[in-house]
Amino acid sequence: MIPNMRNFSLILLICWAKIASAAFSCDFYDTARPARSFALRAGETIVINEIFANPGGNALLPVQEFVELWNPSTEPVVLTGWSFSDLRSKAVFGADTLAPGAFLLICSNADVAALGRFGKVHGISPWPALNNDEDMLTLSDAEGRIADQVRYDLGWYRASPSKGLSLERIKAGGTCGGRQNWLPCTDAGGITPGRMNTVAGFHDQAPPVILAAAAVAGDSSIILAFSGEPDTATSLRPASYKVNNGMGAPATVVPEDTDFRKVRLNFAGSIPRNREYLISTPGLRDCAGRPPARGECALFVPDTIAPGDVLISELLCNPRPGGVDFVELYNASAKTLDLSGLHLARADTLGKPADIRPLSATALLADAGSYRAFSINPAMLSGQYPQAPAAMLVGVGRLPAYYNQSGSVLLLQNGRLIDRLDYTEGMHHPLLQNMKGVSLERSDFNQPAFITGNFSSASAAAGYATPGYRNSRQADSSQINRVVLGVTTFSPDGDGRADVLPVHYKLAAPDNLATLTVYTDRGVKIRILLRNEVAGGTGTVEWDGRDEQGRPCPAGVYLVHFSSFGLKGTRFSTHKACVLARNLN
Incomplete structure (x- = not known):
């Protein structure tokens, strides 16, 4: 024992020469606090701190790959017997110790001399060559326990070129791992071997x-x-x-x-x-x-969309020079709806949906009774029709190809037909000579689109189109005697959505006797729902899509005929068309 040194720890200078790697290192540490030879929790002892996988691109940078290790703890750690590997190869460390707060570059034995100018270097063999695009690197202690593991890919460079640029760890430990805890080096040289990373503290500064x-x-x-x-x-x-x-x-x-x-x-x-x-x-x-x-x-x-809730309201397929096509939809329901799940399409030669285009990638809410006009250029549309409210004009990347002479507009939800307009130029007013810039407007939302006269030319007083607001031809529904279909399209398939056709009526006199009959579009009687029954002032009758024998009726167009007469000789009759839809599959 050295005299007068009883209360002091012996400070040893341990030096060794690593002949195999041609590297020479010296470390000082206190024998009263021996270096740790076991791994703490991953990320809290030795960590993979910097990865230089794609050297080159700059004559001032090294052309050798390296990985920088860092000891962020307050204790020295013995690395003897530790290993470094990727998915293809594994190398074991020779005798070495990493002091608290110190950095260590690991690389191929052949590259130790070239990288020595950056600080302490440890060569290993075989060197797990780093992939430029992606790799998984694992650092394990002498007992095989993982001290740190990093799986990187090109996305970690955040759109920066990987050539001549290292990836730096932001923080040792913490709860953010993987890509969240790494960024490309921001140093002018592209790398920071042997010193603090440029991105350290990024989380705290963000x-x-x-x-x-x-x-x-x-x-x-x-x-x-x-x-x-x-x-x-x-x-x-x-x-x-x-x-x-x-x-x-x-x-x-x-x-x-x-x-x-x-x-x-x-x-x-x-x-x-x-x-x-x-x-x-x-x-x-x-x-x-x-x-x-x-x-x-x-x-x-918002509420879900049922058949008949959203209807095709207006179409412009022959715009003025410098103009754009548009399709307008109307929320015919009493609910606020999200239109983002709807698609527009056209019909191919077989009548099937083609050229299907989404209306919106994000939520697009439409209040009850509101309109939305879709075009590829809302600003241009507003310029040609100044009365159009900008908030009701929606831009889309592309509309289906709707030809001037004729075509079909299909409104779809998850592949299911919501509404359809088959149009021709002949639907315009017969005295209209120039159809450019003139839209086809729907006049009655209680009638299907195919009813003759339900779509025709927008009025001259409205500027020949009304994108995003009430149609100029829209019918006035203020009559006393009235019959309204709850939906114009229903699908009695038991899914809880529009399974029946509600027929709402309002009559001037409460003593009316009413008859309600369903016909096919060819006039064949299918079902009598009311037969000279006391109707009262208002009421609702539902058709479940079955005939008199209780058999399901096929998909198609049907006419609902309502007639009534009162004791004072008053008479009223009307008919409404509806569509009975079946699953297309």
Whole structure:
């Protein structure tokens, strides 16, 4: 024992020469605090800190691949017997120790001398050659336990070229892993071997996350969009989210992209429609551990679209020079509806949908009784028809090809026909000489599109088109005696949507006797629903799509004839056309 040194630790200088790697290293450490020879929790001891997989592109940069290790802990770590591998090969470390806070470059034995100018280097063999596009790198301790693992791909470069640019770790440990915890180096040289990464502290310097938007997806899911990247752990935890009106937390949470900027909340049951919800994120945190700066978002979930709810209202397929086509839809229901799930198409030579085009990639709400006109250039459309309200004009990437002379406009939802207009130039007013820039408007939303005269030329007083607002030819429904179909298209298939045809009537005198009969479009009597019965002032009769013998009627066009007479000799009669739809499959 050295005299007078009883209370002091012996400081040893340990030097060794690694002959196989032609490298020479020295480390100082206190024998009272021996170097650790076991792995702590992954990411909290030695970590993979920088990856240079695609050298070149700059004469000042090294042409050798390397991986930088970093010891962010407060203890030295013995690396002897540790291993570094990718999916194809594995190499074992020779004797080495990494001091607290120190960096170590690992590379091929042949590249040790070239990389020595950047700091401490450890050569290994065989070197797992790094793939430029993607690879999985694993660092394991001497007992085979994984200390760190990184699986990178070209997406980690965030659209920057990978040539001559390293990937840097943002933070050791923490809850944000994978792509979220790596960025391309921002140093002018493209790499930072042997020194602190340029992106260190990025999470702390980034603005707090904001819940930017919410949208319903299907019957039981909501997609949330954030302004930045929330941390991986809390963003996938159902308890991090809360929805009012009895919904509570989702059953599961699934990422919609690799940055977790979009997540899908999946609920155990269907989300009730026609309600507004408040979505909050009480448990969400960003990669710096902060709650969102704005963590609440209101979401209105519209009702589902049934046949007859949305109708083709107007078509312009022969625009003026410099103009554009448009198709207008009308919300004929009493509900607020989302039109984003609808598609426009045309009919091919066999009458089947072709050239199918979506109306909107995001939610597109339409109030009851409102119009939306779709074109490839709403600004141009507004310029040619100045009365058109800009808020009701919707831009689309492309419309189906609707020819001037004739064609078919099909409105679809999930492949199901919602409405159809078969048009010809002959539907225009017979005295109209120039049809350019003149739209075909629907006059009666209670009648199918195919009824003769239901589509004709827009009026001159309206500028020959009314995109986005009430049609100039729209019928006035203020008569006292009135019959209205609840839907113009129904499908008695038992799915709970438009399974019956409601016939609503209103009569001037309550003592009327009424008869209600259903005919085919060829005049063949199918069903008598009322036969000289006391009707009262108002009422509703439903047809279930069956004939007098209870047999299901085939798909097609049917006429509903209503007639009544009163004790004072008053008479009223009218007929309405409807479409009985069956599944196209």
